Amino acid sequence: MSVALYAGSQRSSSTADGRVTRHSFSFGPHYDPANLGFGPLVCHNDDVLDPSxxxxxxxxxxxxxxxxxxxxxxxxxxxHTDSTGVRHVVEAGRAQVLSAGTGIRHSEVADPGSGRCRFVQAWLAPTVAGTEPSYVLGEAPPPGSGLVDVAGGDGLPLGTHGARLLVARLTVGESVALPDGPRQHVFAASGSVALDARVLHPGDAARVTDEPGHVVRASSDTELLVWSFR
Incomplete structure (x- = not known):
């Protein structure tokens, strides 16, 4: 049983024209055999795109x-554009799930008219292989509604059984209880939070293993992303 903190400043990063990506796990040339994933989560990237x-x-x-x-x-x-013919402009506060299945091609670029774009993208191993590719887009949870299922659970359909992405938009002093489950990945996308006696600053993450009953309290206005696995 453990709660392990991972500082955002210690993440590896990749750069390209107009893009900076920070990696929570081993990714591409950034290989760390001790940090290959967390349960079915094999990628957790934080991207900033600057179309200028x-x-x-x-x-x-x-x-x-x-x-x-x-x-x-x-x-x-x-x-987002993909080989099934889908094209969507995904605005801030919305989620998309792309089930790659037997194979798909896609592109993801910043909308030039919307300025700087930041998004967090996670890759998970599917429970069942060989499915047809699919794509679905979802709305944002309203502020003040606590942790809300975005993908998996009551959110968008997800082909990794028992996996849920929950999002909360917290104001100073608000708190939420983490869902029960053997693994929780807690990410402070913005703002700072206290996880029990531990503090997560923007870009920091915590990996919780077999320790139910944790509470997260916002020290400032915060967007919190939690992956929960059963």
Whole structure:
């Protein structure tokens, strides 16, 4: 049983024209055999795209297969296009789930008219392989509603059984209880929170293992992202 803190300042990072990505786990050339994932979560990237710095800020067309890809937009707007014919502008406070299944191509770039874009993207291993690719887009939880299922649970359908992404928008002094489960990944996307006696600053994460009953309290206005696994 443990609560392990991971400072945002210690994450590895990648840069490209108009893009900075900070990685919570091993990713591409940033290999750490002791940090390959957390349960079914194999990628947790924090991307900032600046369309004023590049003609195409983000990720041009590229392939994926056998992944559940969950994206939460924190700022600006992200343009998603994929090989099934889907094209959506995903604005801040909205989520998308792309089930890559047997194979799909997609691109994700900043909407030039919306300025800087920031989003957090997670990749998870699917429970069942060989499914048809699919895409779904969801609305934001209203502020003050506590931790709300965004993907999995009562949120968007997700092909990783027992996985849930929950989001809370907290004002100073507000608190939420973490859901029960053997693994919780807690990420302070903005603002600062206290997890029991531990403090998470913007970009920090905590990985909670087999310790139910934790409470998170906001020290400032905060957007909190929690992955819960059963």
């Amino acid at each position: 710095r590049s003609d195409v800020a983000g990720y041009p067309d590229h392939p994926h297969s056998e992944l559940e890809i969950v994206t939460w937009v924190l700022e600006g707007a992200l343009v």
